[in-house]
Amino acid sequence: METLIRKNFLENKKIAIVGGGPGGLTLARLLQLKGADVKVYERDFNQSSRIQGAIVDLHFDSGLKVLKEAGLVEAFKANYMQGADKYRLVNKDAFIYVDENNKETEDDFENEQFRPEIDRGALRNMLIDGLFPDTVVWDSHFLNMKEVGDSWELEFKNGSKVLADIVIGSDGYRSKIRPYVTDIKAQYSGATIIQGEIENAEIVCPGIFELVNNANLIAMDNGKTIAVQPMGNGGLTFYAASLYPENWSKTSGIDFSNSDEVCDYLIDFYKEWNIVFFDMFRACEQFTIRPLNYFPPDQKWNSKENVTLIGDAAHLMPPSGEGVNTAMLDALDLSEYLCNSKFEDVKSAITAYEIKMRSRAEILAKDAIEGIKDFASPSEESIRELIEMFKE
Numbered sequence: 001m002e003t004l005i006r007k008n009f010l011e012n013k014k015i016a017i018v019g020g021g022p023g024g025l026t027l028a029r030l031l032q033l034k035g036a037d038v039k040v041y042e043r044d045f046n047q048s049s050r051i052q053g054a055i056v057d058l059h060f061d062s063g064l065k066v067l068k069e070a071g072l073v074e075a076f077k078a079n080y081m082q083g084a085d086k087y088r089l090v091n092k093d094a095f096i097y098v099d100e101n102n103k104e105t106e107d108d109f110e111n112e113q114f115r116p117e118i119d120r121g122a123l124r125n126m127l128i129d130g131l132f133p134d135t136v137v138w139d140s141h142f143l144n145m146k147e148v149g150d151s152w153e154l155e156f157k158n159g160s161k162v163l164a165d166i167v168i169g170s171d172g173y174r175s176k177i178r179p180y181v182t183d184i185k186a187q188y189s190g191a192t193i194i195q196g197e198i199e200n201a202e203i204v205c206p207g208i209f210e211l212v213n214n215a216n217l218i219a220m221d222n223g224k225t226i227a228v229q230p231m232g233n234g235g236l237t238f239y240a241a242s243l244y245p246e247n248w249s250k251t252s253g254i255d256f257s258n259s260d261e262v263c264d265y266l267i268d269f270y271k272e273w274n275i276v277f278f279d280m281f282r283a284c285e286q287f288t289i290r291p292l293n294y295f296p297p298d299q300k301w302n303s304k305e306n307v308t309l310i311g312d313a314a315h316l317m318p319p320s321g322e323g324v325n326t327a328m329l330d331a332l333d334l335s336e337y338l339c340n341s342k343f344e345d346v347k348s349a350i351t352a353y354e355i356k357m358r359s360r361a362e363i364l365a366k367d368a369i370e371g372i373k374d375f376a377s378p379s380e381e382s383i384r385e386l387i388e389m390f391k392e
Contacts, residue, residue, distance in 0.1 A: 009345065010036055010338060016154060016164035017041070018142050018177050022056075022120075023311035023327030024170030025127035028135055029070045030335035039164075040131075041140035041156065047128065054197075054229035054237035055084055055216075056123065057115040062325035064109065064116075066332045073109070075126050076118065082107060083214055084117035084230060089390055091383075092221040094211060094274040098390040101215055117216075119232030123324075142176050152307065166346060167307045168334070170327070173293065175313035182301035186293040189318050189369060191376035192248060193241040193292065194256075194266065196284035201236040205283040207276035212236060219277070220386070223377045224270065226277060238280060239319075240266055241376040249289040262287040292318045292372065297365035299358065303351040310334060314354075315361035319375070320368035330357050 015031060017024045020042030028038045044050050058064045058076070067073050086100035108114050118126075128136060141157035145167065152167050169177025173186070201209040208228060211217060217228040228238040245251070255261050266281045294317045308314075311327030334353045343349040374382040 009341075009343075010166075013037065013165035013346075014039070014151075014163065015166045015168065016152070016162065017168045017170055018154070019169065019171030019175075019311075019313070020044070020124070020128075020136055021170060021172060021311065021327070022123055022127065022324045023331050024168070025124065025131070025136075026066060026070060026328045027168065027170065027310060027331035027335055029072070029127060029130045030066075030331055031338070032132060032135070033070070034335065034339045036339070038135060039162070040136045041142060041154070041162075042136055042138055043141040043157075044138060046138050047125070047136075054231055055081060055117040055119055056324045057085055057117045057321060058328075059115055059322075059325045060112040062322075062329045066328040069332055070130065072126065072130055075130065076116075076123075077109070079122045079126050080116045080118045081214070081230070081232060082116075084216070085115050086215040087390060088211070088213065088215045088217045089387060090211070090217065090219045092219065092224075092270075092273040094219070094276055097387050099215075100390065101213055122232050142171065144176075145180065150306070165306060166338075169307070169309040169313040170311055171313055173312040173316045175309065177307065178309055178313050180307050181304055181309055182299070184295060184299045184301065186295055186316055188246045189292040189294055189372050190243050190246075191241055191292045191318065191372050192244040193239045193290045193319075193376075194262065195237065195239050195288045195290055196281070196286065197231070197235060197237050198280065198283050199233070199235045201283070202234060205236075205276075205279045208280040209236065211276060218386075219273075220378045220383050221273070222380060225375055225378060226270070226273075228280070236280070238284075240270070242269075243373070243377040244291075246291070249291060256287060256289045259285055259287060292376070294318055294365060294369060297362040297369070301354075303347060303354050305347045306350075308334065308350045308354060310357070314357060315365060317361070317365040317368040318372040320364065320371065322364050322368070326361060326364060329360070333357060 015038045017040045020040045028040050031038045067076050089098040090096050143155045145152045145154040151163050151165050155161050169175050212228050214230050219226040225241045263281045267278050310330035337349040337353040
């Protein structure tokens with residue numbers, strides 16, 4: 001394989017990627033294809049220690065494009081969930097407005113409109129399988145780092161320390177690498193979701209399992225939304241969303257570590273809805289409260305010598321279907337810039353990458369922020385518009 005790494009640029013440099021999500025793992029794969037020395041430091045104890053969540057759809061001009069560059073399209077085709085890209089839109093009474101399962105369509109990877117879904121766990125495993133052995137260093141909960149000469153010394157909760165010449169933060173919306181790049185803080189969108197995962201959904205809540213029918217289910221009423229997605233293991237992930245005051249999770253009086261309290265709250269909040277949703281709440285043993293925050297779309301900072309960010313760590317935005325895809329595009333751009341001979345040094349490559357990354361993210365973030373109210377607190381008009389959009 002022809003290497004694109006210039007002498008005295010990345011040669012003999014160690015790259016540390018903090019965070020083993022789709023963005024970080026994709027970046028590691030792309031850099032290894034170019035001959036770079038990369039390690040991914042992930043806080044999870046091991047590869048199977050945590051459920052990765054629901055499905056994610058990859059887009060033709062972003063996620064799928066990146067997988068093609070990474071040589072992983074065939075692996076993706078072997079793991080994606082056929083039919084899960086369809087949508088079902090229902091009201092609070094579980095009346096089906098739109099059912100894309102009734103559409104006979106072909107899975108065409110050359111179709112720009114095709115957005116195949118894959119279980120997050122399957123995507124993660126696929127990306128890990130594409131790396132050199134022992135690229136991912138598990139049980140590496142990042143604590144801090146300090147400059148040692150021209151390098152960084154990273155310290156982890158397990159007591160280990162490593163030296164790296166370049167550090168890339170891919171550690172999500174609560175990134176601990178971000179403060180080393182910028183002090184720009186996240187802002188609250190006005191919406192909060194209560195998330196839950198359910199295993200063996202066909203057995204413990206068969207009604208909602210049947211209603212989902214291996215599709216993306218969206219249930220809406222004035223001011224309230226529930227989204228439900230299948231997981232590759234037969235489970236379900238749901239998101240109950242609405243508008244709440246900032247810090248509501250702390251002022252509500254609800255103990256979100258107590259599943260019974262959260263379940264009682266949701267059943268009361270959605271008391272006019274079909275009981276099929278109540279059965280889903282009761283089947284959930286653990287809930288997660290997620291205020292939807294975002295970084296200012298027009299954020300700017302001065303690039304650092306040898307540390308940068310990708311994905312949510314760089315440009316957190318409300319859910320829009322673009323998060324994983326954008327992180328993977330970040331990975332592609334950064335890998336190409338770091339290994340491009342037109343740049344004189346690491347800092348100039350990082351600077352060019354960050355300009356492009358922020359410019360792309362600014363457009364996507366503005367769209368996501370504008371659409372959050374229609375998702376979390378829809379009106380009758382916005383629901384009608386969504387129905388018409390899916391019917392087109």
